[in-house]
Amino acid sequence: MKIAVIGAGIGGLTAAGLLCQTGHDVSVYEKRNSLNQVGAGLGIGSNVLKALKQYKMAYAIEQEGASLRKIEIRSDLDVFLNSLIMNQDEHENITIHRNVLHEILKTYVPSDRIYLNHELKEFKQTADTVRLYFENGVEEQFDLVIAADGIHSKVRTNIYPKAIPKYAGYTCFRGVVNENLDIEQEVALEYWGHKGRFGIVPLKDNELYWFCTMNAKENDLKFKSFEKPHLQAYFNQFPNEVRKVLDAQEELGILQHDMYDLAPLKSFISGRVVLIGDAAHATTPNMGQGAGQSIEDAVTLTNLINDRDIESALKRYDKLRTKHTKKVILKSRKIGKSAQTSSTLKIKIRNNMLKRLSSKSLSKKVKFLQKAKLK
16 A cells, blocks of 8 residues: 655654555655754653564664663652652563654664655545655555554644644753663653752663743743753752753753643544544643654554555544543543642642552553554
């Protein structure tokens, strides 16, 4: 089958790589003039690695990742609240630098099948074909188009004009520290306080990925002007691990983005056009599932396309992925609302609830991630 993938991010390259492996004629179109990624660290759950095993992508990712055993949640006064236990089955959860993951995925797509500087202008469909029109004048016809063009997807906007990303109410800073700071490996730390959250996540070779989130107005000029000294001052009363990480962070290389998600869509397909990744179900990062759900989309779509006729495959994909990713969006939104509260009373109630809840019970709340059907 002749397939176009719009967008060369994690979801797009995964889909393209899997479909190339299974014998399809795939072309990837990226609007930017390079494949360089801007990002820090991310998590890949055991659910995702398990799904990739049959396509031989998992091994390379596991080799470049760091194992993650648990996530500890603490208050900004370093009081232990609870922990989320990972690796509850035989498969590991790992952390990996976004750039490293992207480089791995690129190797599964022939370089001459990736077209840069191709920004989609519009598309037109017949019953069994899709014709793409690009801003540079190129036109091509395909049997299937996979839209992996991100949270501000032009394809999704064409299909669902009212599906606009919703601001979550907080902004996020991220970075990667290359020094050995004597912070426990295989354990991620999250500190929740009145002023926001600060997370520290181990990567391979003693690197650390960090992030912090603060309640803010959308496009808040105060936070857009923040640099390293501002962050150090802002989190000066947080535990020593936070201060060590910010002290080790270089002046440059700090990323800042406002956080958004999408209201769950009723469908990810329109004729022979299918949405995956953030184009379909952008979520806040509170469950660390953004990249993982994009990869699951790609695996599910590939499985189904190779197992049945295209109409049946798309219908089944739609049923499986809309239902599952809706849970992720809503659960992540709920976690963010609780974690970002600045109310003293609500924080006290939340922290007491976390302390009383067993780690096993907390882990059960995200057990549904392991149960996603992929075909």
